[in-house]
Amino acid sequence: MISIGIIGSLLSNNLGELNKVILNETSKGVEFAISLAGVMALWMGIMNIAKDSGLIEKIGEKLNPIMKKLFPSIPKGHKAMAYIVMNMALNMLGAGNGATAFGLKAMNELQTLNRKKDTATNDMVMFLVINISSVQLVPFTMLKVRMDMGSTNPSEIIITTLFATAVSTVIAILSCKLLQGRYK
Incomplete structure (x- = not known):
């Protein structure tokens, strides 16, 4: 796409406009990334404080009946569950970029419980x-x-986003549970 844009600019003699757009949009991208990093740092800090204070474990205990149904193979008190809870909490708050680190940690911890490392x-x-x-x-x-x-x-998108993501998550969980029963 970039090559097509450059070739199109050359053919239509609009190379100056192309340069202006590239420089303008690049700086907007950097500004956006920096501002997003601030939001990410805030939520990562809050979640680390929650983890260190024991709040995540308390939330995990309250969610234990649901989490045990979703993740029946994770032993009680395993680190994977704490990372999963932190990842879900950040995702629920819309800080998906911040949730990624906890998601990776959760997967690493889940891998420690995996008997077939390639599956x-x-x-x-x-x-x-x-x-x-x-x-x-x-x-x-x-x-x-x-x-x-x-x-x-x-x-104004909060209610529709909540509805859409709740429906998609319920359908995803039901589909996953259904398929888990077929492919054990």
């Missing part, structure tokens, strides 16, 4: 499915994008 376990697949569909309570990243693009009401 994903049902818990790994379930975590990946939930992580991809991820319920969004407050989609901060999207709100930031909408605000940066000049939306007059960036938060």
